[in-house]
Amino acid sequence: MEILQEGHGELIGWHDPDENREWVRAHKPRDLVDKRMGIAEAVARFMHDGDFIASGGFGHVRVGMAAIYEIIRQGRRGLVMAGKTAVHDADLLIAAGCVDRIEVAYSFGHELRGLSPASRRMVEGGHCQVVAEISNAGYQWRFLAAAMGVPFIPARNLLGTDTLKYSSAKVVADPWSGKPLCLLPACYPDVAIIHVTRCDMYGNAQIDGTLIEDFELARAARRLILTTEEIIPEAQIRAEPWRTAIPFFLVDAVTEVPFGSHPCQMPLRYYFDEDHIREWMRRSVTAEGADAYFQEYVFDAPDFEAYLQKIGGSTRLSYLQQVEALRG
Amino acid sequence: MADTPYSSTELLACVAARLLEDRKSVFVGTGLPMIAAMLAQRTHAPGLLIIFEAGGIGPQIPVLPISVGDSRTFHRAVAASSMHDVMSISQAGYLDYGFLGAAQIDPHGNINTTVIGEHDHPTVRLPGSGGANDVGSFCHRTVIIMRQDRRKFAAQLDFLTTPGHLDGPGARERAGLPANTGPHRVITQLGVYGFDDATMTMRLLAVHPGVTVEEVRANSSFPIPAAEPLAVSAAPTVEEQRILREIDPTGLLIKR
Numbered sequence: 001m002e003i004l005q006e007g008h009g010e011l012i013g014w015h016d017p018d019e020n021r022e023w024v025r026a027h028k029p030r031d032l033v034d035k036r037m038g039i040a041e042a043v044a045r046f047m048h049d050g051d052f053i054a055s056g057g058f059g060h061v062r063v064g065m066a067a068i069y070e071i072i073r074q075g076r077r078g079l080v081m082a083g084k085t086a087v088h089d090a091d092l093l094i095a096a097g098c099v100d101r102i103e104v105a106y107s108f109g110h111e112l113r114g115l116s117p118a119s120r121r122m123v124e125g126g127h128c129q130v131v132a133e134i135s136n137a138g139y140q141w142r143f144l145a146a147a148m149g150v151p152f153i154p155a156r157n158l159l160g161t162d163t164l165k166y167s168s169a170k171v172v173a174d175p176w177s178g179k180p181l182c183l184l185p186a187c188y189p190d191v192a193i194i195h196v197t198r199c200d201m202y203g204n205a206q207i208d209g210t211l212i213e214d215f216e217l218a219r220a221a222r223r224l225i226l227t228t229e230e231i232i233p234e235a236q237i238r239a240e241p242w243r244t245a246i247p248f249f250l251v252d253a254v255t256e257v258p259f260g261s262h263p264c265q266m267p268l269r270y271y272f273d274e275d276h277i278r279e280w281m282r283r284s285v286t287a288e289g290a291d292a293y294f295q296e297y298v299f300d301a302p303d304f305e306a307y308l309q310k311i312g313g314s315t316r317l318s319y320l321q322q323v324e325a326l327r328g
Numbered sequence: 329m330a331d332t333p334y335s336s337t338e339l340l341a342c343v344a345a346r347l348l349e350d351r352k353s354v355f356v357g358t359g360l361p362m363i364a365a366m367l368a369q370r371t372h373a374p375g376l377l378i379i380f381e382a383g384g385i386g387p388q389i390p391v392l393p394i395s396v397g398d399s400r401t402f403h404r405a406v407a408a409s410s411m412h413d414v415m416s417i418s419q420a421g422y423l424d425y426g427f428l429g430a431a432q433i434d435p436h437g438n439i440n441t442t443v444i445g446e447h448d449h450p451t452v453r454l455p456g457s458g459g460a461n462d463v464g465s466f467c468h469r470t471v472i473i474m475r476q477d478r479r480k481f482a483a484q485l486d487f488l489t490t491p492g493h494l495d496g497p498g499a500r501e502r503a504g505l506p507a508n509t510g511p512h513r514v515i516t517q518l519g520v521y522g523f524d525d526a527t528m529t530m531r532l533l534a535v536h537p538g539v540t541v542e543e544v545r546a547n548s549s550f551p552i553p554a555a556e557p558l559a560v561s562a563a564p565t566v567e568e569q570r571i572l573r574e575i576d577p578t579g580l581l582i583k584r
Contacts, residue, residue, distance in 0.1 A: 058382045058397035058411075085397075085458060104442075109455030111358045111395050112580065123453040130453075133442060133489075135461035136381055137415035144412060156419055157465040160503030161438075162488040163457050166447060171504065180504030209399055210383030211410040267399035274394075324399065326390055 004180055007158075007167035009132025012080060012103050013052050013142075013187040014168075017149050020188055023222065028249055032234075034201045035254040039227065039304065042253035043070045046223045047079075047191045053099075054082035054143075054221060055089040056194030056214045059111055060264040060272055062207075063089050064195035064227040066257040066304040072096040073298050080131070082189055083107035084139040084213065088264055088277065091116040094128045095290040096298075103132040103168075105139045110281060113274075118284035133166040134158070134184075140213040142187035147219030152183040192221030195261050196246065197269070199228045203251025204237040204244050209267030211245055218246045225253045227260045229269060257304050259317055271323035276311055332538070334564045336517040337582050338572055339536055341367055342564040344427070344473050344515050352424040353377040355414075355463045358396050359581060360473045361427030366392070366575045367568065379423065381459040383409040392576045396459075415459075418466035421506070426467030428460050428490065430474045432482045435529040435550045437492025437511030439464065439472065440485040447487060457489050464490035465505050469512035476516035481548035493528035518544050520561060524553070534559035 015023070037045075047053065057063040068089045071079075076098045081090050083104035090107045093099040095118035108119040122128040134142070137157055145153040158164040159171065159182055174181040194214050199205035203226055207214065218224055226246070231254065237244060259266070263273035263280075283289035301307040308317065332339075337360065344364035348354055350373040356365045366389050369376045377386050384401035385408075393400035402408040417423070431454055432440035441460055445451030464470050470492075474480060492511045494500055501507050510528075514521040520534040532544055532554040541554050564572070576582045 059395045061382065061395055061397035061399075083456065104456040106455050106458035108453055113394075115454070120453050124450055126449075130447075133456060135457040136411060136459040137419075137462035138457075140411045140415065156504060156506055157462045159465065159505050160488075160491045160494045160500065161461060162447075163442070163461050163490070174504075180502075182504070210397065210402055210408045212382045212397060213411045215410055216412060265395075265398060267402075272394060272398075 001172045001175065003170050003172055005164070005171035007164050007169045009103070009167045011168040011185060012132060013189055014185050015188050017151055017186070021149065027222070030249050032202045032248060035203050035251060036201050036231065037253055037255060039066050039070045039255045039257065042225045042255050043067060043074055046225055046252050047071065047076060049076055050078040051190040052080040052082070054084060054189040054192045054217055055086055056192060056212070056217055057261070057264070058085050058212045059087045060277065062195050062209070062266055063261050063264040064193040064225070065089070065262060065264060066227050066255070066260040067193040067225055068092055069298050069304070069307065071098055072294060082139065085136055087111070087116070091119045094119045094122045095284055096294055099128065101129045101131050103134060104130050105134050105136045110277065113277065113281065117281060118290050121287070132168050133163050135163060138167065138169070138184055139187070140216060141184045143213060143216035143220040145184060145186035146188045147216045150186065152185050154181050155184055156182065158182045187220060189221040191223040191225065192217050193225045193227065194218060194246070195227045197228070198230045198232045199226055199254060200232055200234045200237050201254060202234065202248035203246065203254050204234070204248045205246040205251070206243045207245045215245055218250050223252045224250050225255070226251050227255045227257045229258055229260065229266065231256045259308055260304065262308065262311065265324070269324060270317065270320040273311065273316070273320055332563070334569060335582060338564050338569060339561070340473060340515060340517060341572060341582065342568050343520060343536070343561050344471065345371065347471060347513060348373050348376055348425060351375040353379060353422060354425040354427060355379050355381070355418060355423045355467055356396070356427050357429060357459065357463065359429055361429065362393060363572065363575055363581055364473065365427065367571055370571050371568065379414055381411055381414060383411060383414055385409055385414065392580060415462055418462065423467040424469060426463035426470045428463055428470060428472050430472050432480055432485050433472060433474065433514065434482055434485050434492070436494060436496065437472065437514065437523060437530060438485055438488050438494065439490040439492060440487045442487040442489045444486050460490040464492070466509070468509055470510060471512055472514045474514070474516055476518055476547050478547060478549045481550060483550040493523060496528050497526070518547060531555055532558065534561050536561045537563050
């Protein structure tokens, strides 16, 4: 196939499909193993300095925040992040110095709330490097290619733009129609964190609401840490197997963390904590403010339970539940 | 603009909503596009099929969602699906309209939402494409809603994030984008623009009440031809304003 154009963005997370098949064969057990562990152990075992990481959900929706805080607490460095509509998670990890490179579909903006003061400061100051650009569909189809075990997915986006020039995609002539076609390379994160509604101790997981891109991401990532609102019996999974979005053999760790998406939304359970998100955006205007925020909510909170007490405990959480149920 | 009994955001939302046709589909981004689509659904277009990139398909949205992944985007929807699903059906041709915002636009309707200044040494780092490049590539007609000034209406973009008509007629097809797609209208706080068939560049179709062509041109760094005769947008009706306040009761957007 003739290559008509090549993006010069850094190719992040790519493996030869045969190499990845061998890795999967060697490292992903097919038997039912109890994978329950604390978030500190999950992050310590499966996430290492320099890893390429992806966080599930979307923006401020269904984000594994307990894992994000733990990465900051453990002081991971040199992480590369998938900016696949990664907003609050990426903003914190960049501000804390954990992530210093990112491939961006959508980051640095808290949607309607405005641009991220911390990420902007770090990127504009040269402390965090944008290594490639892509779009949301583009990133998600990179995960799809990995999930399918093929080297790329053809698509009709990015064409004609600077987004393509700064991406890791290539343009070829479609062998059938002859029209230019964008090839999106497969993307295998070293570690993904996905927060789910419920799962069993083996990692068979159900997600209420939209899946966003987590079906593909779960299958693309080499290591997968699940945080879950609740752990349910295996029998409940088997009673309604059509509800399983993520089967156990994809999963490396299962951590039960009720309200584990706070201050982000958990669809059908609790709404965004707008006051807390605003507090972060206000305090992170300066590096000192961001550090003080981390001291208060991460380092001075030994675990997620202690964090939940700091943000207002059960009074605040039940208010967020009411808002989500449209009773607020 | 003279003192009016409505905010410029209310006017923008109403003008955008009126463009949407009943029994058509629209891919909706965060912010004003959401308000416009919700207003259309509650007025002349009850059969409007609203789609969100996180997977919400055909919702009856109760109140303004904060995010395009918010659970409000699949409230009483026909499906809560996935990004792969909605992006695929868009690419396959099921989306009539795409609604986008922009930080910068050029005469051909190309959009920048990535960076102001040099990419590797940015003056202002913006969020990036998000789903904009996909929506702008796949939907049959793209509608761009944005505020206009000389910096935002730029002769030359700092970064071309999302394809408009690229460099003119036929350019999208030559690049490999789906045929017969691209920007259809641009709506700003001053007026409504279409695209000239011969050049695929923006021309003014309508001004909002109280706005002059001179004012429009003073707020663009590229020349803006005006249609003859030039239309004037209708002001928001009392009923439209009532519904807007119902959609956004706390004035998150419409009071701006």
